[in-house]
Amino acid sequence: REKQKHLFNLKFAAKELQRNSKRCDKEEKAEKAKVKKAIQKGNMEVARIHAENAIRQKNQSINFLRMSARVDAVAARVQTAVTMNQVTKSMAGVVKSMDATLKSMNLEKISALMDKFEHQFETLDVQTAQMEDTMGNTTTLTTPQNEVDTLMHEMADEAGLDLNMELPQSQTGSLASSVASSEQDELSQRLARLRDQV
8 A cells, every 4th residue: 555655656746747847838938928028129138038037947848847757657667566566675765765855846856766766677778867868958057048049039030020130231131141151161161071081
């Protein structure tokens, strides 16, 4: 019975994490709307702050979703272990410390707990390790400026505004083409290097 309760808590946590992910999605949409409003008012500084928030919420949403999938996978394995009566003493120990951690909804703590669980299953699959890597990459609170710029441009487009207002007219057209040509240059240099190596 005790084991069933813990299993229920794992499944419940997976659902909670999913809910948190959806909450972040909503926040992201709200922040995007604020980006658009700020751009319409010509307030780029405020627009940038909201764009950063939107991207942070998007990353959080992804993290919650990934962790939900991970907890779900652990729940499935625990269920198998319970069914086959293979719950070891060490696994039972991990299960005991579980409830408070899951309630905390703290991704780092839950991640550490899942690590412990996964070590209990001899078949620690490569998938979870890969998941951890990708998760580590998105947990950082810094928001890449190019993502922020891209988002601001998207919102400006949707609002039917041109973000290149502050650039002198003559530059607007050439800006895009100069970016494209520099990318082209880089590509041809790479190809040249590859040819040399062959």
